[in-house]
Amino acid sequence: MKDVEHDTTHGELHAELADKFDTTAMATETTLLNPRFYTTDFDEMDRIDVSSVREDWDKLIGQMKSDPNKGHFKKNADWDEVDWKGMDPALRSEFIDFLVSSCTAEFSGCVLYKEMKRRGNNPDICELFNYMARDEARHAGFINDALREAGMAVNLGFLTKSKKYTYFRPKFIYYATYLSEKIGYARYITIYRHLEAHPEHRFHPIFKWFREWCNDEFSHGEAFALLMRTDPKITESWQAKLWIRFFLVAVYSTMWVRDHARKDFHEALGVDIDWYDQEVFRKTSTIARQVFPVEIDIDHPRWIPGLRRMNAAMITMEKAKRKGGLSGRIAGALAGARAGLAFASLYLIPVKRNTPPASVRLEPSY
Numbered sequence: 001m002k003d004v005e006h007d008t009t010h011g012e013l014h015a016e017l018a019d020k021f022d023t024t025a026m027a028t029e030t031t032l033l034n035p036r037f038y039t040t041d042f043d044e045m046d047r048i049d050v051s052s053v054r055e056d057w058d059k060l061i062g063q064m065k066s067d068p069n070k071g072h073f074k075k076n077a078d079w080d081e082v083d084w085k086g087m088d089p090a091l092r093s094e095f096i097d098f099l100v101s102s103c104t105a106e107f108s109g110c111v112l113y114k115e116m117k118r119r120g121n122n123p124d125i126c127e128l129f130n131y132m133a134r135d136e137a138r139h140a141g142f143i144n145d146a147l148r149e150a151g152m153a154v155n156l157g158f159l160t161k162s163k164k165y166t167y168f169r170p171k172f173i174y175y176a177t178y179l180s181e182k183i184g185y186a187r188y189i190t191i192y193r194h195l196e197a198h199p200e201h202r203f204h205p206i207f208k209w210f211r212e213w214c215n216d217e218f219s220h221g222e223a224f225a226l227l228m229r230t231d232p233k234i235t236e237s238w239q240a241k242l243w244i245r246f247f248l249v250a251v252y253s254t255m256w257v258r259d260h261a262r263k264d265f266h267e268a269l270g271v272d273i274d275w276y277d278q279e280v281f282r283k284t285s286t287i288a289r290q291v292f293p294v295e296i297d298i299d300h301p302r303w304i305p306g307l308r309r310m311n312a313a314m315i316t317m318e319k320a321k322r323k324g325g326l327s328g329r330i331a332g333a334l335a336g337a338r339a340g341l342a343f344a345s346l347y348l349i350p351v352k353r354n355t356p357p358a359s360v361r362l363e364p365s366y
């Protein structure tokens with residue numbers, strides 16, 4: 001009897017949550033801040049010749065082939081029971097948003113990498129993208145299992161078919177994907193280390209999996225660093241430097257705005273969002289010296305005020321969109337202009353110049 005009762009409560013909660021959070025719709029929606037799906041010129045990427053970085057390449061591929069995390073993404077005795085019902089509703093809502101957005105980002109990598117593997121003929125490229133797609137499928141699947149426990153799994157098959165794809169030229173894919181892999185590493189390891197020191201804030205078991213997880217992202221980033229090294233034009237021309245600067249500001253400021261929308265989530269983790277984001281930027285920028293000739297000066301007096309202005313403008317834009325009508329459109333346009341100015345001000349902060357080392361490869365060290 002007790003079990004039946006328990007199941008019914010679970011069932012009711014599942015129905016209630018599934019009703020409230022249409023996670024597939026959340027993942028499918030295209031907004032400025034949601035993780036996107038990408039497509040590119042796969043033929044051009046297939047023509048990459050990795051022979052100039054062969055030694056490092058073979059080592060990295062050998063490591064990926066050995067598949068150190070093969071058994072990692074499975075629930076085991078460390079997976080404590082999650083009290084979805086008892087969770088504060090505001091925290092629950094932000095946490096679900098965090099899981100859905102992380103799952104979408106992981107799955108976005110999976111879709112892009114799998115497509116490259118499917119379309120390619122170059123054995124080096126196909127092998128790399130095969131391993132990376134394998135890892136991202138595991139990551140997305142593991143997050144989705146956590147959502148499934150509460151009856152809220154994202155329908156990934158549906159997502160593949162119905163989400164809008166954004167086209168990026170291969171070199172933009174390198175900048176954006178390299179950065180998102182290294183940021184992924186920095187985010188996962190920073191949360192992991194924080195919770196290692198403050199286990200009382202670990203309100204969900206998934207965080208225990210972050211250490212091995214972040215090493216996958218680190219290797220993926222290494223692969224893109226090597227790909228960029230095959231052709232000096234990708235990072236060294238003056239246009240490349242301007243684009244890298246653009247991607248750094250865009251990716252960092254998007255992360256800032258997205259994280260600052262999850263106040264209760266970070267409070268539950270015991271993490272100050274400003275500190276956390278700066279810490280992730282710092283780790284990412286330090287790692288990115290391996291391949292990027294420019295670095296954002298995140299200690300510049302205009303950096304954080306610019307990010308705050310950007311965040312305020314984005315919040316106003318969102319409110320104006322919800323309000324609708326003529327006044328909503330006007331308010332939205334004004335806020336859009338303010339966001340543009342904030343972006344320009346961040347972009348124009350003088351960058352630090354950097355000469356990437358002769359040997360590109362790094363090992364995870366945080």
Ligand SMILES: [Fe+2]
Pocket residue numbers: 106109135136139184216217
């Ligand atoms: Fe991943």
Ligand SMILES: [Fe+2]
Pocket residue numbers: 109136181184216217220
């Ligand atoms: Fe990755």
